[in-house]
Structure formats: structure tokens, C-alpha cells
Amino acid sequence: MVQQWTTHLNDQVIGQSKAIKLSTIALLSGGHVLLEDRPGTGKTTLARSLATSVSAAFQRVQCTPDTLPSDILGMELFNPTTGTFERRTGPIFTSILLVDEINRTTPRTQSALLEAMQERQVTLGEVSLRLPDPFFVIATQNPFDGQGTFPLPQAQLDRFLFKLSLAPLSRESERRLLRNEHLSATPFTLQQTELAEMQQAVRDVLFHEAMEDYLLDFVEALRHHRDIEVGPSPRATLAYTMAARAHAYMDGRDYVSPEDIRALALPILxxxxxxxxxxSLKTKPSKLIKSVLETIPVPSEV
Known part of the structure; x- marks a missing residue:
């Protein structure tokens, strides 16, 4: 089933196998994805293809500077006829939510997503409403056009399991795109019950104590590194464990290996x-993460 799903997505979104694998890992592990790249690279196409490949409710929000929290969450409106307040829920009450160009809306609206992404609930007035299960946010942003944008604060970035960029298309991949091969992708829809079964299988993947020690040694080394001002949070560690389980499941294993942890270091951290x-004047986070990871002893036996 996993193979059919990813094959379908790779036929629809040409040349982005890594981003597709990581996006499906996020959905299976209960995380959220932030796609950051220049315009026209296929961010929205990937998000929409992933959403429509699953038989679940899907909504899209196109963010602009005048988008209000109520445009996403909903609101309570007074009905003068009945003399009561009526609840109108917003597009966030869906299973898969595409938030397009999230950095074009104001911090007030961005923060409206915090409770939903972490707690899987939304508060309207004095009432807290549960969101559907599954609930998956895939957001996009363009990092190169700073005019009229509002960079996401660190607290909200931490809510995203992965921050991804799309790979440059090879000549052959772009040729396939020119020939509209993506339009002839084999139809496939993952039923919601099948998705739930896959998510449960991910939770059942074994995370051995040796792998826990390997992960904890890694994140602690980052937290105490002299060049790092803010290290990974405990939320990041919890997300890491679920993502590693999903990565192992995608590779056909029922246990987490060091390769699962190594493969996810950059998109998670x-x-x-x-x-x-x-x-920051002499290196990048990605280079520092790689160098620290190489210093952590890999468990020889599990």
C-alpha cells in the first residue's frame, strides 16, 4: 500500500521523491510540513497532490496580509432573530489543510494556528472544539521575496515536523513535465481507514533503548554546543522519535535503525x-548538524 501511494505521488509530482517521502512520513507520524522554496517549483502542487491522494476532507487557505484569524478558525455570530450566538466554523476544521504562502499573513493570524497544530483543537469564544483525526497542516512560503511578508517566529517553526525545500529538476524530469506526463498519473486514493491502520503500524515500530540513547546523545550534544544559542526542544525529540518510526515503516522495517535517525536530522532539526x-557568520545550521552527528558513536548492536 505504501509503495502504491508513493508511486502515485511521484508520478504526479515529478522529480521530488525525497520531498514526497518526507511529506508522507510527516502525515503518518502526526506531524506538519513547511515547504519553503522560490515560486513555481511545485510547492502547492506537492501539497495538493498529497492532500487529494487521501480520501479525507481537504481545505485550502490562501494567505494575504488581510487574512484574519476568524477566516481560518471561524467565529461566533449574533443572530438577532433568535437572540443567540451561532458558531460558524472555518476551513481549519478539516483533515488536511493547505496554508498557502503562510508568511504573507500577519503574526496574529499565524499564531491562530499554534493551538490547532499542537493541541488538535480550536477555541471559539469559551468553547474548545476538537479537530478531525487525522489533522495535517502543510504550509508553503517563499523565502526570497521579503516585501510584504512576516517571518514565522521560532515558536511556530517548532510546530512543524519538517521544513523542506524542493530539489532542482533534472533535464529529464523537466522534459517529462513539458510532456505533461504528470497528468497521466495512475489514479489512486488511500482510504481514511487504510491511513489510520498505517499510522497505528508506525506507532508499533520498535524504538530500542540503544536508539533512544543514540538520539538523546545527539540532541544533547547540539544543546550544549558552543556555537548554538538555542538547541532542539523536548518537542523536537518527541517528534524525532515518531518520524524515525515512520521512516523505518516506509523502508519496510518494524524497528528503528541508526540510519533512520541520521536520514532525518536535517529536515527535523x-x-x-x-x-x-x-x-552564523562562518557556518550554517545544516553543516553544524552534520558535523555534530558525525561525532556521536553509532550503536553497533541493538
Whole structure:
């Protein structure tokens, strides 16, 4: 089933196998994805293809500077006829939510997503309403056009399991795109019950104590590194364990290996660490993460 799903997505979104695998891992592990790249690279196409490949409710929000929290969450409106307040829920009450160009809306509206992404609930007035299960947010943003944008604060970046960029298309991949091969993708729809079964299988993947020690040694080394001002949070560690389980499941294993942890280091931690001012002038988070990971002893036996 996993193979059919990813094959379908790779036929629809040509040349983005890594981003597709990581996006499906996020959905299976209960995380959220932030796609950051220049315009026209296929961010929205990937998000929409992933959403429509699952038989679940889907909504899209196109963010602009005048988008209000109530445009996403909903509101309570007074009905003068009945003399009561009526609840109107917003597009966030869906299973898969595409938030397009999230950095074009104001911090007030961005923060409206915080409770939903972490707690899986929304508060309207004095009432807290549960969101559907599953609930998956895939947001896009363009990092190159700073005019009229509002960078996401660190607290909200931490809510995203992965921050991804799309790979440059090879000549052959772009030729396939020109020939509209993506329009002839084999039809496939993952039923919601099948998705739930896959998510349960991910939770059942074994995370051995040796792998826990390997992961904890890694994140602690980052937290105490002299060039890192803000290291990974405990939320990041919890997300890491679920993502590693999903990565193992996608590779056909029922246990987590060191390769699962190594493969996910950059997409999980790259947006979660903040370098000191001095370090930011001479290196990048990705290079620092790689160098620290190489110093952690790999468990020889599990």
C-alpha cells in the first residue's frame, strides 16, 4: 500500500521523491510540513497532490496580509432573530489543510494556528472544539521575496515536523513535465481507514533503548554546543522519535535503525536550532548538524 501511494505521488509530482517521502512520513507520524522554496517549483502542487491522494476532507487557505484569524478558525455570530450566538466554523476544521504562502499573513493570524497544530483543537469564544483525526497542516512560503511578508517566529517553526525545500529538476524530469506526463498519473486514493491502520503500524515500530540513547546523545550534544544559542526542544525529540518510526515503516522495517535517525536530522532539526551571532557568520545550521552527528558513536548492536 505504501509503495502504491508513493508511486502515485511521484508520478504526479515529478522529480521530488525525497520531498514526497518526507511529506508522507510527516502525515503518518502526526506531524506538519513547511515547504519553503522560490515560486513555481511545485510547492502547492506537492501539497495538493498529497492532500487529494487521501480520501479525507481537504481545505485550502490562501494567505494575504488581510487574512484574519476568524477566516481560518471561524467565529461566533449574533443572530438577532433568535437572540443567540451561532458558531460558524472555518476551513481549519478539516483533515488536511493547505496554508498557502503562510508568511504573507500577519503574526496574529499565524499564531491562530499554534493551538490547532499542537493541541488538535480550536477555541471559539469559551468553547474548545476538537479537530478531525487525522489533522495535517502543510504550509508553503517563499523565502526570497521579503516585501510584504512576516517571518514565522521560532515558536511556530517548532510546530512543524519538517521544513523542506524542493530539489532542482533534472533535464529529464523537466522534459517529462513539458510532456505533461504528470497528468497521466495512475489514479489512486488511500482510504481514511487504510491511513489510520498505517499510522497505528508506525506507532508499533520498535524504538530500542540503544536508539533512544543514540538520539538523546545527539540532541544533547547540539544543546550544549558552543556555537548554538538555542538547541532542539523536548518537542523536537518527541517528534524525532515518531518520524524515525515512520521512516523505518516506509523502508519496510518494524524497528528503528541508526540510519533512520541520521536520514532525518536535517529536515527535523535544521529549522529548530539558532546559531550564535559569531557562528552564523562562518557556518550554517545544516553543516553544524552534520558535523555534530558525525561525532556521536553509532550503536553497533541493538
Amino acid at each position: 535544521g529549522h529548530r536550532i539558532v546559531l550564535t551571532v559569531e557562528a
